[in-house]
Amino acid sequence: MASPPDTSKTTKLERYNSYLRRINTARLLTLSSQLLFRTTILAALLLILLFTLHHPPLSSFSFSSSPPHSHRSLLSSSSSSSTSSSLSSHSFQRQVLHSATPRNPTGLSVLVTGAAGFVGSHCSLALKKRGDGVLGLDNFNSYYDPSLKRSRQSLLSKHSIFIVDGDINDSSLLKTLFDLTPFTHILHLAAQAGVRYAMRNPQSYISSNIAGFVSLLEVAAKSADPQPSIVWASSSSVYGLNVENPFSELHRTDRPASLYAATKKAGEEIAHTYNHIYGLSITGLRFFTVYGPWGRPDMAYFFFTKSILSGKPITVFKTQDGAGEVARDFTYIDDVVKGCLGALDTAEKSTGSGGKKKGQAQLRIYNLGNTSPVPVGKLVGILEGLLGVKAKKNVVKMPSNGDVPYTHANVSLAEHDFGYRPTTDLAAGLRKFVKWYVQYYGIKNKVHGGVGGGIDVSEVASV
Numbered sequence: 001m002a003s004p005p006d007t008s009k010t011t012k013l014e015r016y017n018s019y020l021r022r023i024n025t026a027r028l029l030t031l032s033s034q035l036l037f038r039t040t041i042l043a044a045l046l047l048i049l050l051f052t053l054h055h056p057p058l059s060s061f062s063f064s065s066s067p068p069h070s071h072r073s074l075l076s077s078s079s080s081s082s083t084s085s086s087l088s089s090h091s092f093q094r095q096v097l098h099s100a101t102p103r104n105p106t107g108l109s110v111l112v113t114g115a116a117g118f119v120g121s122h123c124s125l126a127l128k129k130r131g132d133g134v135l136g137l138d139n140f141n142s143y144y145d146p147s148l149k150r151s152r153q154s155l156l157s158k159h160s161i162f163i164v165d166g167d168i169n170d171s172s173l174l175k176t177l178f179d180l181t182p183f184t185h186i187l188h189l190a191a192q193a194g195v196r197y198a199m200r201n202p203q204s205y206i207s208s209n210i211a212g213f214v215s216l217l218e219v220a221a222k223s224a225d226p227q228p229s230i231v232w233a234s235s236s237s238v239y240g241l242n243v244e245n246p247f248s249e250l251h252r253t254d255r256p257a258s259l260y261a262a263t264k265k266a267g268e269e270i271a272h273t274y275n276h277i278y279g280l281s282i283t284g285l286r287f288f289t290v291y292g293p294w295g296r297p298d299m300a301y302f303f304f305t306k307s308i309l310s311g312k313p314i315t316v317f318k319t320q321d322g323a324g325e326v327a328r329d330f331t332y333i334d335d336v337v338k339g340c341l342g343a344l345d346t347a348e349k350s351t352g353s354g355g356k357k358k359g360q361a362q363l364r365i366y367n368l369g370n371t372s373p374v375p376v377g378k379l380v381g382i383l384e385g386l387l388g389v390k391a392k393k394n395v396v397k398m399p400s401n402g403d404v405p406y407t408h409a410n411v412s413l414a415e416h417d418f419g420y421r422p423t424t425d426l427a428a429g430l431r432k433f434v435k436w437y438v439q440y441y442g443i444k445n446k447v448h449g450g451v452g453g454g455i456d457v458s459e460v461a462s463v
C-alpha cells in the first residue's frame with residue numbers, strides 16, 4: 001500500500017519559497033529606491049553646476065530692476081541681469097563693504113552716484129586716495145560712448161572702488177546699499193547732462209534729474225540710518241537769462257533757458273523741501289563748464305579736438321546779435337574736485353531719522369567756477385596750438401535752443417566757507433586734456449608724424 005504524501009513537508013517547502021519571494025521583492029524595492037535616490041542627487045548636482053556657470057562674475061554685478069520710466073532701456077548698451085539673489089549674495093556684499101569702508105578710521109563713507117561719469121570718477125579717486133570709503137553707482141547709459149564709462153570703471157576698480165551697475169530710480173537697490181553700509185555722505189552726480197539733447201529726449205531729464213533725485217532723497221530721509229549728508233551737482237545753467245555779472249548765488253535763477261536748467265533748478269527746490277521736512281543736510285554745487293582728462297565727449301572742447309584732428313570743420317557760435325563772442329567760465333576738473341571735497345568736509349550732519357526731522361539742518365548752495373570767462377574762439381586757438389593743426393571754423397549765430405551767451409562765476413562764498421580757489425587757467429588745463437586725449441585714443445603716432453606740434457611727444461608718452 002502506497003504511503004500518503006507527506007503534507008507537512010510540502011507546506012514547509014511552500015512557506016520557504018514564499019519567504020524567498022518576499023525577500024527578493026524587498027531587495028528589489030531597496031535597490032530601486034537606492035537607484036532613484038542616486039539619480040535625484042545626480043540631477044541636483046547637475047542643476048547646481050548649471051546655476052554656477054550662469055551666475056554673473058564678481059566684477060559685473062548689475063541690476064535692471066529700474067522702473068519703466070528710466071531711460072536706461074532706451075539708451076543703455078550694457079547688459080544687465082538683475083536678481084534679488086545677486087543683491088543678497090555674500091560676494092556682492094563683500095565687494096560693497098570693501099569699497100565703502102574708509103581706510104582712515106576718521107574717514108568718510110561716501111556713496112557716489114554717477115561714479116562712471118566724468119566728475120564722478122575724478123571725485124571717487126580723490127576720496128579713495130585720501131583714505132575715505134567710496135561706493136559708486138551708475139547706470140552706464142549710452143548718452144555718450146559707454147565704453148569711456150567702462151574705461152573709467154576699470155581705472156576705479158584698480159583703486160579698489162566698486163561701481164554698482166544700477167539706477168538711482170531703483171529704490172529697493174538703494175535701500176539694500178544703505179542697509180549694508182551706513183554711508184556718512186552721498187555725493188550725488190548722476191544726471192542727464194547736456195543742454196541741446198533735452199529737445200530730443202526730454203523724458204530722460206525728468207527721469208534722472210527729478211524722479212531719480214527724489215528717489216535718492218526718499219531713501220536718504222526715511223530708510224538710511226543714520227541719515228547721510230548730501231552734496232549734489234546743480235549747474236551754472238540755473239542762471240538762465242540772468243544778465244548780472246559775475247553770477248552770484250544771490251542772483252535770480254527763475255528764468256531757465258533749457259529743460260536741463262529747469263530740472264536742475266527743480267532739484268534745488270526739491271532739496272529745500274527735503275531739508276525742511278526731513279532734516280537732511282544738503283549742499284548744491286553749481287558747476288561752470290567743467291573740462292579735463294577723461295572728460296565728456298558731448299562737450300565742445302572734446303568734440304572740437306576730435307574734429308580738428310580729423311580735419312573736419314567745427315561750428316563756433318557768436319552771440320545772437322552777432323556783435324560778440326560766446327564765452328564760458330571753463331573750470332578745470334581738479335579745481336572742481338577740490339570744491340566737491342571741501343563741500344563734503346564742511347557738510348554738517350543731517351538731523352532727522354526714520355523720516356522724522358529732529359532739528360534744523362544745513363542747506364547750502366555754491367558756485368564752483370573759474371572766475372575768468374574765455375571766448376570760445378580763444379579756446380579753439382589754444383587747441384590749434386596744442387594740436388599743431390589749423391581748425392576749419394564755421395562761425396554762426398548761436399541758435400536760441402538752450403545755450404546762454406556768457407557764464408562767469410563769483411566764487412567768494414565757496415572761498416569763504418571751504419577755501420575754494422581755482423588755480424588752473426584754460427591753457428594749462430587744455431594741455432593736460434590733450435595729453436590724455438592723444439594717449440587714450442592712441443593718436444601718439446600721428447603726433448610723431450607732425451600732428452600735435454604744440455605737444456611735446458615725450459610728455460605724451462609719459463601720461
Ligand SMILES: NC(=O)c1ccc[n+]([C@@H]2O[C@H](COP(=O)([O-])OP(=O)(O)OC[C@H]3O[C@@H](n4cnc5c(N)ncnc54)[C@H](O)[C@@H]3O)[C@@H](O)[C@H]2O)c1
Nearest residue numbers: 114117118119138139141167168190191233235287289290
Ligand atoms: N561737466 C560739466 O561741465 C557740468 C556742468 C554743470 C553741471 N554738471 C553736473 O555735474 C554732474 C556730473 O556731470 P558729468 O559731466 O560728470 O556728467 P556725466 O554724464 O559724465 O556723468 C553722469 C553719470 O551719471 C550716470 N547716470 C545718469 N543717469 C543715471 C541714473 N538715472 N542712475 C544712475 N546713473 C545715472 C551716467 O551714466 C553718467 O556716467 C551732473 O549732475 C551734471 O549735470 C556738470
